[in-house]
Amino acid sequence: MAANIDWNNIGFGYVKTNANVRCSYDGKQWSPLTVTEDEYIHMHMSTMCLHYGIEAFEGLKAFRGVDGKVRLFRVQDNARRLQSSAKKLCMTPLPEETFVEACIKLVKLNMDFVPPYESGASLYIRPFIYGAQVALGVHTCPETEFVAFCSPVGPYFKGGMQMIKVVIDRVQDRAAPRGTGDIKAGGNYASSLLSGDKASKLGYANVMYLDAAEHKYIEECGAANFFGVKDGTYVTPASPSILPSITNKSLRTLAEDMGLKVEQRPIPVEELKTFSEAGACGTAAVIAPIGSIYDLDTKEFVEYGTEPGPVSLALYKQLRDIQYGRAEDKHGWCVIVE
Numbered sequence: 001m002a003a004n005i006d007w008n009n010i011g012f013g014y015v016k017t018n019a020n021v022r023c024s025y026d027g028k029q030w031s032p033l034t035v036t037e038d039e040y041i042h043m044h045m046s047t048m049c050l051h052y053g054i055e056a057f058e059g060l061k062a063f064r065g066v067d068g069k070v071r072l073f074r075v076q077d078n079a080r081r082l083q084s085s086a087k088k089l090c091m092t093p094l095p096e097e098t099f100v101e102a103c104i105k106l107v108k109l110n111m112d113f114v115p116p117y118e119s120g121a122s123l124y125i126r127p128f129i130y131g132a133q134v135a136l137g138v139h140t141c142p143e144t145e146f147v148a149f150c151s152p153v154g155p156y157f158k159g160g161m162q163m164i165k166v167v168i169d170r171v172q173d174r175a176a177p178r179g180t181g182d183i184k185a186g187g188n189y190a191s192s193l194l195s196g197d198k199a200s201k202l203g204y205a206n207v208m209y210l211d212a213a214e215h216k217y218i219e220e221c222g223a224a225n226f227f228g229v230k231d232g233t234y235v236t237p238a239s240p241s242i243l244p245s246i247t248n249k250s251l252r253t254l255a256e257d258m259g260l261k262v263e264q265r266p267i268p269v270e271e272l273k274t275f276s277e278a279g280a281c282g283t284a285a286v287i288a289p290i291g292s293i294y295d296l297d298t299k300e301f302v303e304y305g306t307e308p309g310p311v312s313l314a315l316y317k318q319l320r321d322i323q324y325g326r327a328e329d330k331h332g333w334c335v336i337v338e
């Protein structure tokens, strides 16, 4: 039970909740959603996901608002993204309605784990899909399992936004052009661990990945999208190997609402020094403002200051206000779970 959780001191870790939601595709059809208290998956050792990385996941949050209502943020967008991930890994995509229903069911079952409004915490939802066929050969995997579980998580920045330091490292790439960078495949994370670990040991929060073909353009900042701001313009990279972040998509819309211009185009490394603000964006933090970027090869150092800039602050506030029910949800992004 959630009764004894110290809501003001939770971090980002697994917390056991009441139940999780599952369904499976047997090669012909999806089963109805089932609810279980079981935290484990009993699996044959020759299940394909274990050997060939046939797995993709999602991450989204539910928030208890200022009005006490619980809101799921852009759940349909996560449903569609998991479908595109499944298709690219030759798994059967889960119908959008089933995904949405599973997330709503999950939140309802775990209502007492949605943190109180004042805590600034939220309920993180982790749906995932994997190739469940028992086989040894490498081939497509029609049998698929879907699981959605959740865990209450604390705010990314305790005590307000902090500027992060990031580093450009050309030794290892995260994803190849026309590879799997544009889907949320678990394997992309596996291939980012080595460079992420190196960055962390050097004292940086994240690695700034460049395009794998030429190492000329900005791709992503760790497992978050990148944006820069200059002259009333919000600029974010366009590339076939970037994960289409739902946070970034939301920030682009809000930037336009605020009268900023929005550009999605290749960003050469040399352009970094021309931005007045830069940030990493994703569900975890919404925006992690970038304080500085150091290039390990050219030794070039770009600084954006010690406080988040006005555009980053305004975008962050507006998105958070929508998620917590403090601002009008003009774009219809929230689903209220009752």
Ligand SMILES: *Cc1c(COP(=O)(O)O)cnc(C)c1O
Residues within 6 Å of the ligand: 059, 184, 220, 222, 223, 224, 225, 243, 244, 245, 246, 247, 248, 281, 282, 283, 284
């Ligand atoms: C999940 C993810 C993001 C952020 O996407 P959101 O939908 O905004 O949470 C960015 N980059 C990568 C590589 C990711 O896996």
